[in-house]
Amino acid sequence: MMPGVAEVEDARQGIQSVELAMTVLQALEQEMGPMSLTQIAAASGMGVSKAHRYLVSLTRIGLVAQSRRSGLYDLGPSLRRLGMEALRRMDEVGLASEYLPGLRDRTRHAVNLAVWGDHGPVVVRWDYGSYALPITVRVGATLPMLTSSVGRVYLTYLPETLTGPVIQAEQESSPNPLSDPEIARITAVVRQDGVALTSGGVIPGVTSVAAPVFTAIDSLPLAVALALPARHATDEVLAKVTEELRTTTSTMSAELGHNIAVSARVVRP
Numbered sequence: 352m353m354p355g356v357a358e359v360e361d362a363r364q365g366i367q368s369v370e371l372a373m374t375v376l377q378a379l380e381q382e383m384g385p386m387s388l389t390q391i392a393a394a395s396g397m398g399v400s401k402a403h404r405y406l407v408s409l410t411r412i413g414l415v416a417q418s419r420r421s422g423l424y425d426l427g428p429s430l431r432r433l434g435m436e437a438l439r440r441m442d443e444v445g446l447a448s449e450y451l452p453g454l455r456d457r458t459r460h461a462v463n464l465a466v467w468g469d470h471g472p473v474v475v476r477w478d479y480g481s482y483a484l485p486i487t488v489r490v491g492a493t494l495p496m497l498t499s500s501v502g503r504v505y506l507t508y509l510p511e512t513l514t515g516p517v518i519q520a521e522q523e524s525s526p527n528p529l530s531d532p533e534i535a536r537i538t539a540v541v542r543q544d545g546v547a548l549t550s551g552g553v554i555p556g557v558t559s560v561a562a563p564v565f566t567a568i569d570s571l572p573l574a575v576a577l578a579l580p581a582r583h584a585t586d587e588v589l590a591k592v593t594e595e596l597r598t599t600t601s602t603m604s605a606e607l608g609h610n611i612a613v614s615a616r617v618v619r620p
Contacts, residue, residue, distance in 0.1 A: 375391060415430075443566050472496070477490060504546075504563050506537065507563075548593075561574050
């Protein structure tokens, strides 16, 4: 028997009390530390008595814990177990890869996904777009740190303990090594813009723009890049594809558990 319209609408409405309980948990998450009842009530937009009722129920099932000493509330053991299990099951590359075909189709340009390897950024996926490129990129290729857009993303957002040895080796083999002030300017621009842009740095005639995809706490970021023929890289086109890239990587980061308010980014000191 097919459900009626009223039943479908009821299903879509969901359970409001569950959604309200989630606002209490989100308040605790965003504060990044124990909170008082009045603080939780204010942060979740509830009255004190209403917030207290939700806290009682959440505490009973272990999603919230209350300190016997201070009386403050924090995330509970059940929630920590759920979080750890969610992280264990998460395939970061697989989840991020699901967004790449859509980004390619919306921009019509090649997209690639990179992870951090022992010797620098490693391409783990490459999808060609509608425009021919003078380059054949194989999965597993390691990209340069200083001249590729993906490399500059990692240069900016990873600690120097990881990037330093790779940069040193790259500089020693380069006929035109960059100075420390030049490298500092690169990271400042990437951090300000949220993306890294290079043109002809790796392959002549190719412009690339890359952005980070932040994952859960203490995880290394991924990097997504768009590659387009330099002749198509007008200011208007770059503005459009960059906005698509920013929007997509922000969505990917949220899907992978990143929360800006919690500042879960791995950043270069």
